[in-house]
Amino acid sequence: MKLSLVFATAISSFFVGATIAFGYSDQANALTFSGISNGTWGEPTPGSTDTNPNPIYTGVGNNTFTWGDANVCLPSPNPPSGCIITGSNKLTFTGNSFSTDINSVFKIADLAYFNGTVVKGTSIEYVPLNLNVSFSPPVGISQVFDLKLHLVNTPNSATNSEEENADFVFIDENLSNPTFTFEGNKYTLELTGFNPDVGQISIKAFEGGTTKTAIYAKIKTVPEPATVAGLFLLGMYLISSKKLLEKK
Numbered sequence: 001m002k003l004s005l006v007f008a009t010a011i012s013s014f015f016v017g018a019t020i021a022f023g024y025s026d027q028a029n030a031l032t033f034s035g036i037s038n039g040t041w042g043e044p045t046p047g048s049t050d051t052n053p054n055p056i057y058t059g060v061g062n063n064t065f066t067w068g069d070a071n072v073c074l075p076s077p078n079p080p081s082g083c084i085i086t087g088s089n090k091l092t093f094t095g096n097s098f099s100t101d102i103n104s105v106f107k108i109a110d111l112a113y114f115n116g117t118v119v120k121g122t123s124i125e126y127v128p129l130n131l132n133v134s135f136s137p138p139v140g141i142s143q144v145f146d147l148k149l150h151l152v153n154t155p156n157s158a159t160n161s162e163e164e165n166a167d168f169v170f171i172d173e174n175l176s177n178p179t180f181t182f183e184g185n186k187y188t189l190e191l192t193g194f195n196p197d198v199g200q201i202s203i204k205a206f207e208g209g210t211t212k213t214a215i216y217a218k219i220k221t222v223p224e225p226a227t228v229a230g231l232f233l234l235g236m237y238l239i240s241s242k243k244l245l246e247k248k
Helices: 003-029 225-247
Strands: 032-041 064-067 089-095 097-101 105-114 126-135 142-152 167-171 179-182 185-193 202-205 210-221
Touching: 032 089, 032 105, 089 126, 097 105, 105 126, 105 202, 202 210
Parallel strands: none
Antiparallel strands: 032 097, 032 126, 064 089, 089 105, 105 210, 126 142, 142 167, 167 202, 179 185, 185 210
16 A cells, blocks of 8 residues: 555544544533532642741631731831731632633632731742532532642832732642543633733732732633544645655
């Protein structure tokens, strides 16, 4: 059998398989996922022992997480207390119900971030979020997605502006997106950020202030390996065809 005929047979098989695969893909993309979310915080990562040798935190297994030693005395304009204790940094996660189509951005939860004043060396850098999503029938799937937030705690200074003393929370994009399977098709849940229209992956809170925001996500189909292999085969066929024509 000639090489060109081998490729022709293979590419023909690919188009048949691809047609079936894309048919399944169309069905998958027509789905609407509905459900409810809730979340709890996991065991945090302090970061460098030089930066945070004495991490202090509470809330592992709950939806409210605090970090840092809040026993900080700030000058008070109103004696006799002589100081103000603002409290530890705090993140509060609140889940909600949702209904979304494939590849559509939707609100999956709310997040409140309080920027307290903490003792240097008692903070942390990362905290995992165990996001539990329960999909309503006909899907009927309940699954925990492991995510992570990066906490940037800026050292405060009396000479800094309010902007310079602000702290930040980032969605860690280094993790692979978690997946789940329904009716033979694989899907992934991706956090898109704190803004439905822009890929905003961070929020900030001024010293002593609270920032409230929504967390947005997207459910996408995961391409089947056979489809990916078929596209690779198509590329090989086109390159080989070009070389054969050049030799004539």
